[in-house]
Amino acid sequence: MDVEQFRKAGYAAIDRICDYFNSLEKLPVVSRVEPGYMKDLVPAEAPENGEDFDKIAEDYQKVIIPGLTRWQHPSFFAYFPTGCTFEGILADLYSSSVANPGFNWSASPACTELEVITMDWAAKMLGLSPEFYNSSEVGGGVVQTSASDSVLVAVVAARSRYQAAHPETKMEDLVIYATTQTHSLGAKAAVVLGLQIRTIEVEWKDSYCLRGDGLRAAFEADEKLGRKPFILIGTVGTTSSGAVDNISEIAQVLKEYPDVWLHIDAAWAGVALACPEYREALYLPQINEAATSFCTNFHKWGLVNFDFSAMWVRDRKLLTEALDVTPIFLRTKQGDEGTAIDYRNWHLGLGRKFRSIKLWFVLRSYGVTGFQNHIRKGIKLNKIFSDLVEKSEILSLVTEPSLALTVFRITPPNEENYTVAAVNQLNLHFHNTLSARDDIMLTKTDLNGRICIRLAVGSSRTEETHIRQAYETIEQVASASIQSWLQ
Numbered sequence: 001m002d003v004e005q006f007r008k009a010g011y012a013a014i015d016r017i018c019d020y021f022n023s024l025e026k027l028p029v030v031s032r033v034e035p036g037y038m039k040d041l042v043p044a045e046a047p048e049n050g051e052d053f054d055k056i057a058e059d060y061q062k063v064i065i066p067g068l069t070r071w072q073h074p075s076f077f078a079y080f081p082t083g084c085t086f087e088g089i090l091a092d093l094y095s096s097s098v099a100n101p102g103f104n105w106s107a108s109p110a111c112t113e114l115e116v117i118t119m120d121w122a123a124k125m126l127g128l129s130p131e132f133y134n135s136s137e138v139g140g141g142v143v144q145t146s147a148s149d150s151v152l153v154a155v156v157a158a159r160s161r162y163q164a165a166h167p168e169t170k171m172e173d174l175v176i177y178a179t180t181q182t183h184s185l186g187a188k189a190a191v192v193l194g195l196q197i198r199t200i201e202v203e204w205k206d207s208y209c210l211r212g213d214g215l216r217a218a219f220e221a222d223e224k225l226g227r228k229p230f231i232l233i234g235t236v237g238t239t240s241s242g243a244v245d246n247i248s249e250i251a252q253v254l255k256e257y258p259d260v261w262l263h264i265d266a267a268w269a270g271v272a273l274a275c276p277e278y279r280e281a282l283y284l285p286q287i288n289e290a291a292t293s294f295c296t297n298f299h300k301w302g303l304v305n306f307d308f309s310a311m312w313v314r315d316r317k318l319l320t321e322a323l324d325v326t327p328i329f330l331r332t333k334q335g336d337e338g339t340a341i342d343y344r345n346w347h348l349g350l351g352r353k354f355r356s357i358k359l360w361f362v363l364r365s366y367g368v369t370g371f372q373n374h375i376r377k378g379i380k381l382n383k384i385f386s387d388l389v390e391k392s393e394i395l396s397l398v399t400e401p402s403l404a405l406t407v408f409r410i411t412p413p414n415e416e417n418y419t420v421a422a423v424n425q426l427n428l429h430f431h432n433t434l435s436a437r438d439d440i441m442l443t444k445t446d447l448n449g450r451i452c453i454r455l456a457v458g459s460s461r462t463e464e465t466h467i468r469q470a471y472e473t474i475e476q477v478a479s480a481s482i483q484s485w486l487q
């Protein structure tokens with residue numbers, strides 16, 4: 001394809017994308033294809049000779065569009081919202097056009113410098129302490145691919161810091177701490193690094209958050225067995241129920257364990273810190289005081305297209321001392337002199353995408369006020385939904401609504417006469433029936449043995465009418481599920 005062919009195909013692609021968004025609401029949320037659907041549509045071998053691009057683009061419509069789950073649909077309430085803005089799409093296009101793996105400052109100065117500046121913009125918008133700013137030249141922010149990568153990097157750095165302070169420690173004694181509600185990223189980091197993980201039980205009465213006493217008890221019990229706590233993954237906004245670990249109590253306990261790194265995983269909820277009214281409830285002052293690292297995904301609720309996991313550390317040296325492996329061919333004058341950040345030493349890979357351009361476009365186009373409005377809108381819409389659930393005679397809230405997430409379930413009349421397993425069956429049937437529809441999508445979870453349904457708001461296209469429509473559908477399905485369950 002030459003430049004003029006690209007110009008023509010590019011305009012056509014933008015037209016197609018616009019048509020897609022204009023028709024989104026009429027399309028099903030859930031794809032109805034069956035596993036293997038693509039085998040009949042795409043040959044098993046790459047073509048011997050190049051094909052005409054018009055045909056390739058046509059096939060995108062025919063082959064790909066039917067197999068998409070529409071995360072941007074206003075009635076998508078599953079998992080968590082995923083950011084998708086036109087600013088983000090355009091930024092991806094520009095970033096792709098320069099195809100630049102800016103691992104060192106000199107590999108493309110603009111890539112590094114924009115990341116340095118925009119990560120400070122984001123830190124300021126979220127209210128993080130200046131210690132986390134790149135401009136502090138001590139701490140700093142880096143874009144990772146995912147919250148799972150951020151945890152992996154934090155664990156590697158925490159292990160390295162711990163081993164430097166306690167060279168006699170055996171690897172097999174090191175323990176990562178998390179809770180039963182921590183995202184699977186904790187367990188995955190343990191698997192990848194061959195480390196132990198301890199998941200502390202959290203309870204309904206504490207709204208599934210980690211409390212200081214539970215943490216202390218786990219540390220003390222493990223220390224008696226010779227185990228060494230070296231990192232705790234605290235969550236601000238768990239995936240299942242939006243629980244917020246009690247960072248205030250955790251910070252108190254960690255004063256007695258100064259070798260333990262506190263990583264805050266706020267992958268989904270962290271962007272709500274942009275709104276000052278939520279900062280106290282999300283423990284921002286304590287995070288600022290005690291967290292060694294903090295992560296939030298702008299690609300979830302934060303309007304930036306996948307991928308964009310923002311990670312900040314209080315001391316950048318902890319990352320670079322653990323991850324700096326510099327063969328001669330990667331040495332640069334600026335790196336040697338320390339006059340510029342070489343982000344390759346802050347993450348796992350070498351090459352990295354030019355992602356900061358997405359945050360730059362989004363924050364400039366929305367402004368901090370526009371970003372805050374987006375967050376507040378999601379919380380307001382979720383409140384409308386959770387109020388409806390509260391008034392319902394057959395549905396009930398399982399936990400207090402958390403920001404833009406409601407967790408609920410069917411409570412049958414005279415629930416006390418049924419076993420937990422029977423009520424779980426009812427809720428599974430309810431969720432299966434909802435999942436058989438293509439006009440709405442919600443996911444389920446299990447909170448300490450109880451099956452619940454989650455409604456996660458946050459797509460920028462969701463309006464009050466979609467929430468009310470969703471509630472109507474959910475209540476109808478719940479009512480039918482109870483009827484058939486009682487028979």
Ligand code: PLP
Pocket residue numbers: 079080145146147148149183185235237238239265266267268297309
């Ligand atoms: N942490 C929390 C609290 C999440 O909700 C999620 C995603 O659902 C993750 C981590 C995983 O994020 P990632 O896909 O970026 O690794």
